[in-house]
Amino acid sequence: MTGLPTTHDDTIIEVRVNCPDEATAAVIADRIVGERLAAAANIHAPISSCYHWKGRIERASEVPLLLKTRRSLFEALATRITELHPYETTGILGVEVTLVNEAYRTWAIDETDG
Numbered sequence: 001m002t003g004l005p006t007t008h009d010d011t012i013i014e015v016r017v018n019c020p021d022e023a024t025a026a027v028i029a030d031r032i033v034g035e036r037l038a039a040a041a042n043i044h045a046p047i048s049s050c051y052h053w054k055g056r057i058e059r060a061s062e063v064p065l066l067l068k069t070r071r072s073l074f075e076a077l078a079t080r081i082t083e084l085h086p087y088e089t090t091g092i093l094g095v096e097v098t099l100v101n102e103a104y105r106t107w108a109i110d111e112t113d114g
Contacts, residue, residue, distance in 0.1 A: 009072035012097040012108055017081055017090060018049060018062040025065040028084050037077040038067040039111035070112050071096065 015038070019025040022043060029041035044064040051058055069077055071094070078092045100108075 009070060010105075010109055011071040012100050012105055013069060013071050013074060013094045014097060015067040015069060015074065015077060015081075016093045016095065017065050017067070017085070018047075019065050020060070020062060020086060022046075022063050024086065025063045028081060029065060029067070031084055032067055032077060032080060035080065036112050037073055037080055038069040039108040040068045042066040068097075068108055070109060073112055 017028070019028065025043045029043060032038045033041050042065070044066065046061045046063050049060050049062045051060075067077065074094045078094075081092055082090055
């Protein structure tokens, strides 16, 4: 795909999802990358989260998971994350990457072209 113009479906996105622990993040990352729904995954250090849930303010330690994929795979990826994730309501946020070097973009597209 080198040298081809970017199409809407080839737009690289980052998908962010918080997990309850590193083990959950690792399982989701392995499955998603293994199924070629994302080219890469990053598991970050735990963070402290504060959120409104069922009428109360809650606090929890969570592990952020960052996945890199194509925009056209977002719905399939979100569905699969929901199947694998233990939360009742999982926040799955896709953010378009506005700037990406061509070599990485090509690699990410190739790795998600299953």
